[in-house]
Amino acid sequence: MPVISYSLRAHGEGHLRFSNGIEQLGSNETMHQKVYRRALNKVGDKAYTQVIRALTKQMGLKRRQVLTYGGVRPVRANLTRQDFQIYSTGAEVPLREFSAVQFSFGVRARPWGKSTRFSGMFIHAGRWNSGKDVAQGHVFQRVTSSSLPIEKQFGPSVPAEMVKGESEAAFNRMADQLPDRIAHEIAQITRGVVS
Numbered sequence: 738m739p740v741i742s743y744s745l746r747a748h749g750e751g752h753l754r755f756s757n758g759i760e761q762l763g764s765n766e767t768m769h770q771k772v773y774r775r776a777l778n779k780v781g782d783k784a785y786t787q788v789i790r791a792l793t794k795q796m797g798l799k800r801r802q803v804l805t806y807g808g809v810r811p812v813r814a815n816l817t818r819q820d821f822q823i824y825s826t827g828a829e830v831p832l833r834e835f836s837a838v839q840f841s842f843g844v845r846a847r848p849w850g851k852s853t854r855f856s857g858m859f860i861h862a863g864r865w866n867s868g869k870d871v872a873q874g875h876v877f878q879r880v881t882s883s884s885l886p887i888e889k890q891f892g893p894s895v896p897a898e899m900v901k902g903e904s905e906a907a908f909n910r911m912a913d914q915l916p917d918r919i920a921h922e923i924a925q926i927t928r929g930v931v932s
Contacts, residue, residue: 770816772926776918777814781821784911785811788823791904796893797835797850806830807895823908825899829891832876833860841865844876848892858890 792803803809807827814821832855837846839860845852858878862869871877877887898904 768926770819772919772922773819774814774816776915776922777819777821779922780911780915780918781811781813781823783914784821784908785823787907787911788899788904791902791907792895792898794850795903796830796895796898797847798830802830802834803895806834807899809895809899823899825896827895829894832858832890832892833874835892837874837876839865846876846892855890 789800789803789809792798792807792809793800796803798806807825807830809823809825809827812818812822812824832844832846832848835846835848837844837860843854843856844858844860845854847853855876855878858876859865860870860874860876861867862871871887872889876890878890880886880888
């Protein structure tokens, strides 16, 4: 199973931009960490929500399915860790989760949110309209011309989809909000003295 993660860190231009405000907080290291931790967690939580929303549209799944099959979870910033990460450790999602239905030509499913025909694949035993599932409604394809062996069919995987397309763009949009959030947290901690 591949492990994919996004990471937000408070460094670079954003860090230099707020060095004056951080100096105003004093030499107390815990105050500096508190500012960054609060900003990272706030922006990170928003990014996590946007990535999950984008993945549901991008893959054609429900939120629960993305979380279940993708193993998507956030790792928030804390005292020892000054970054926010979104991990995904899932494998490929079974094709049955994409509203798979058997027809005489094969199976129709909706991976990536688009209806697609999969010729030669099957869900039911015997005739296509028998209604007797082979294995809990999973989609199969014969490996050879004989009845057996058969292979279970899969759609896209959450980790692979998380790092491309709309989900990647959603994360980057939210990451751009980090400098403004750091400024907000500095103003909150200093009660508006430094802004």
